[in-house]
Amino acid sequence: MFRPGLTLVVTLALGMFLSGCGGEVGPEDTVRRYFDALSARDSARAARVFIPEVSEGISRAALxxxxxxxxxxxxxSETEDTSEVTAEYDAEITRGEGPTRTHDKVTFIMTKTDGEWLISALLSWGNVLQRDMLEVEEAVTEVAVPEER
Structure with a gap:
């Protein structure tokens, strides 16, 4: 006996099962989750994709x-427990003084922690060799620049 309702439920369940297969979440997926959180202005969600040493400062940030x-x-690049991912994008950032358009390329330094890819640092090429995390610079070590002689 054919039951359309049951067939639909089984098909949906099978589809969800199969889409969940195919391996673990990769470092690129973590970067995508970071940008999704930024777009949603959800600093707590953005903080969850960073290593614990950095995430606390980000979770309090006003995006x-x-x-x-x-x-x-x-x-x-990717090894068993580290990865480097780049993201290039156009952004419009709106603060009190109005919108600013920018093009940026960011390198994400990733660490595999408890089986999950997390961001340990960002290197923004738009701000030459300055590590930043959307105005949470204190959460990341500054790059030292040698003095001129």
């Missing part, structure tokens, strides 16, 4: 309104 377009994510 500006951010619109991300033309996001291109590429894995550069």
């Amino acid at each position: 500006p309104e951010i619109s991300i377009e033309n996001l291109k994510i590429e894995k550069i």
Whole structure:
């Protein structure tokens, strides 16, 4: 006996099961979750993709309104427990003084922690060799620049 309702439920369950298969979440997926959290202005969700040493400062950050377009994510390297991923994108950031458009390329340094890829640092090429995390610079070590002689 054919039961359309039951067939639909079984089909949906099978689809969810199969889409869940195929391996673990990769470092690129973590970067995508980071940008999703930024777009949603959800600092707590953004903090969850960072290593614990960094996440506390981010979870308290007040994120500006951010619109991300033309996001291109590429894995550069990966070992068993580290990875480097770049993201290039156009953004419109709106603060009190109004919107600012920017194009940026960011390198994400990733660490596998308890089986999950987490961000341990960001290197923003738009701000030459300055590590930043959307105005949470105190959460990341500054890059030392040698003095001129």
